[in-house]
Amino acid sequence: MSERDEFGDAHLADADFSAPDLAPGEIGNAASSSSGRSVARAFLRDPVGVAAAVIFVLILLYAILVPLLVPAGAGIVNITSRLKGPSLFGGGGHSLLGTDHLGRPLGLTVAEGLRTSLEVGLAVVVITACVGWLLGAVGAYIGGRVDSLVGRLMDTMNVFPGLLLALAIVSALGGGELTIILVLSIEGIVIFGRLGRSITLTSKHAEYVLAAKAFGASPIRILLGHLRLTSAAAVIALALVQLPQVVLLEASLSYVGFGIQPPNTSIGLIVAEEQDFISIQAWPVLFAGGCLALTCVSLALIGLSVRRALRS
Amino acid sequence: MSVVAAATEVMRVRDLVVEYSSRDGPLRAVDGASFELAAGETLGIVGESGSGKTTLAMALMGLAEASGAKVRSGSVTFDGVDMLALPSRRRRGLRGKVVAMSFQDPMTSFNPVWTVGSQLMETIRAHDRQATRAEALDRARNLLERVGVPAEHVGLLPEQLSGGMLQRAMIAVAIANQPRVIIADEPVTALDVTVQAQILQLFRELLASTGAGLIIVTHDFGVVAELVDRVLVMYAGKTVELADVNSIFHTPHHPYTAALLRSRPKLEVTIGRSRLAAIPGAPAGPGEVSAGCPFRSRCQISHGRDICATDDPPLVEVGKGQLSACHFWKEVTP
Structure with missing residues (x-):
């Protein structure tokens, strides 16, 4: 569910991905646990990382649980109680976290927005990490023309200015979660592709790859077994850095109107809608923006801390 | 050491020429190697650094291209099949199955982020696609015990094993699919002397029990005297x-x-x-x-x-x- 579970599995070793690793639980599984465990230990020793993780988990629980727990019908428009401050802090309304410009409880709208943002971020990072790494690694492993073809493809994807490309795609396909995932993935694939390519270039001549060939391993198994494991740490580190950036990008696109479209919502969209009323009631913008900032900062700090732990 | 019984030939090399390309034209690293190997026999290839020993070993595995060289001419025949004439997919089927190699440096020949057992299982399943994970794991544990590595080490990373243990594990990988010919490139050079003696003893036992032919690449005449039946001396590729x-x-x-x-x-x-x-x-x-x-x-x-x-x-x-x-x-x- 959380991004840490998602990537925690893939730690340095043993996620099953057609390579014959020892599955977790089989005979102690020292490969993943020894390296995975030491990384986890190093992470837990870093107070900043732990604090960021706690904050992020709280945000995550908020985004997941609130839409599930509030009674149905709580999110309907109620013009009579628009733009109320949070009753939690002694504001006038009945809603704990205040209401938006249509009188909907802000606590619920922001939770839904956050969920969309995190969904998009997670989907984009997983897609770009897998597709990008695979493209770069396959190109570099085969080399020659395939490598230059992949290289040209990535260059081509890279030369389009991000916002312009987003505009073009959104106007062609219409806004929405899937479109925004597609738009944001295009740029991410290039980043992970370069990483996959460089790691593969340096490790494809490693002695252990030669040894694998000598034992009759096929190129596919070398790629998905040896080279995938060799790249895992760097890919995880990059994915954690990418995640908050993607979340922010999605917010920006939705803010300018090229992203998530009503009636769906995302933080960027909420900020865009509420800023018209900022002189009457600044709370909705502050609360939504604050949640986004806190999410991104905690993710960034987790990423930094994990990178440090991977290096130690 | 081991007696050549009935001298059944398992490998025949004829006029093998291997070249590296350079700006000044092709460089001949192996110039016309010819020999045969009988079941249970040990052939030592000796020579100084740069004499072409390792290039020859790689070419015998059909892996000259992987190390940047090119086989110009000649044949490497196992049981009547010329490996070098086969398409790459079928050549791959022979590697590890008919001819296997143990590499010079066990520390770098295992992927550092993958358990020794998994790499052993990978080798087993590369040639036996029917084997389930459980079977492969079982065989991996048996192989490790056979070469004197405790079966529990199957889940350890290479860095958690000593050099001698890793060399044993490397040999376990080499014998995993009962190859007819084992090529060992400097199998004891990276090890200290007491461990060297153990590894040589292990080779001797394995040859006696499997009847495989062994080609051992070394510059150590001690190893030659201990283990080898015949010696091929190389100089400048010849x-x-x-x-x-x-x-x-x-x-x-x-x-x-x-x-x-x-x-x-x-x-x-x-x-x-x-x-x-x-x-x-x-x-x-x-x-x-x-x-x-x-x-x-x-x-x-x-x-x-x-x-x-x-x-x-x-x-x-x-x-x-x-x-x-x-x-x-x-x-x-x-």
């Missing part, structure tokens, strides 16, 4: 002498072999300071010698005779089962 181990040690018929034997450290007590004998000059690199005998500039019996500079000496039979490539092999003294 086979300069091929003979059984006793003839090599007692009646070498090539000046290079004799010089190599003289330059090994001896245990005899010497009074006063003694220097280790060395072969003067540096080994000729591939492509450096255009005509004549590649060893002539360092040779102590040539005395600048013309034929050494003009004619490349052919490999001829000079005794029973002994081949030498020297015009003046009769003048060689041990």
Whole structure:
């Protein structure tokens, strides 16, 4: 569910991905646990990382649980109680976290927005990490023309200015979660592709790859077994850095109107809608923006801390 | 050491020529290697660094291209099948199954982020696709025990094993699919002396029990004396002498072999300071010698005779089962 579970599995070793690793639980599984465990230990020793993780988990629980727990019908428009401050802090309304410009409880709208943002971020990072790494690694492993073809493809994807490309795609396909995932993935694939390519270039001549060939391993198994494991740490580190950036990008696109479209919502969209009323009631913008900032900062700090732990 | 029973031939190499390409044209790293190997027999390939030993070993695995070289001509035949003539997919099927290799440095020959057991299972399942994970794991544990590594180590990373244990694990990978021929590239060079003795003993036991042929690439005459039945001496890519181990040690018929034997450290007590004998000059690199005998500039019996500079000496039979490539092999003294 959380991004840490998602990537925690893939730690340095043993996620099953057609390579014959020892599955977790089989005979102690020292490969993943020894390296995975030491990384986890190093992470837990870093107070900043732990604090960021706690904050992020709280945000995550908020985004997941609130839409599930509030009674149905709580999110309907109620013009009579628009733009109320949070009753939690002694504001006038009945809603704990205040209401938006249509009188909907802000606590619920922001939770839904956050969920969309995190969904998009997670989907984009997983897609770009897998597709990008695979493209770069396959190109570099085969080399020659395939490598230059992949290289040209990535260059081509890279030369389009991000916002312009987003505009073009959104106007062609219409806004929405899937479109925004597609738009944001295009740029991410290039980043992970370069990483996959460089790691593969340096490790494809490693002695252990030669040894694998000598034992009759096929190129596919070398790629998905040896080279995938060799790249895992760097890919995880990059994915954690990418995640908050993607979340922010999605917010920006939705803010300018090229992203998530009503009636769906995302933080960027909420900020865009509420800023018209900022002189009457600044709370909705502050609360939504604050949640986004806190999410991104905690993710960034987790990423930094994990990178440090991977290096130690 | 091991008795060659009934001498069933498992491998035959004919006129193998391997080249590296360079700006100045092709460099011949292996120039016409020919030999055969019988089941249970051990062949030692010796020579200085850069003499083409490892290139030859890689070419025998059908992996010359993977190390940047190219097989120009020749054949490597296992049970009548020329591996080098096969398409790459079928060649892959032979590697690890019919001919397997143990690499020079066990520390770098295992993927550092993958358990030893998983890499062993990978090898098993590369050739036996029917094997389930549980079966492969079972076989991996048995293999490890067979080479003297505790079966529990199956889940450890390479960095958690000692060099000797890793070399054993490497041998376990090499024997995983009961190959007919095992090629061991400097199997004990990276290990300390007591561990070396254990590994050599392990090789001896495995050969006796499996009947596989062994090709051992080394520059250590101690290893040769311990384990090897026949010796192939390489110099600048050429086979300069091929003979059984006793003839090599007692009646070498090539000046290079004799010089190599003289330059090994001896245990005899010497009074006063003694220097280790060395072969003067540096080994000729591939492509450096255009005509004549590649060893002539360092040779102590040539005395600048013309034929050494003009004619490349052919490999001829000079005794029973002994081949030498020297015009003046009769003048060689041990």
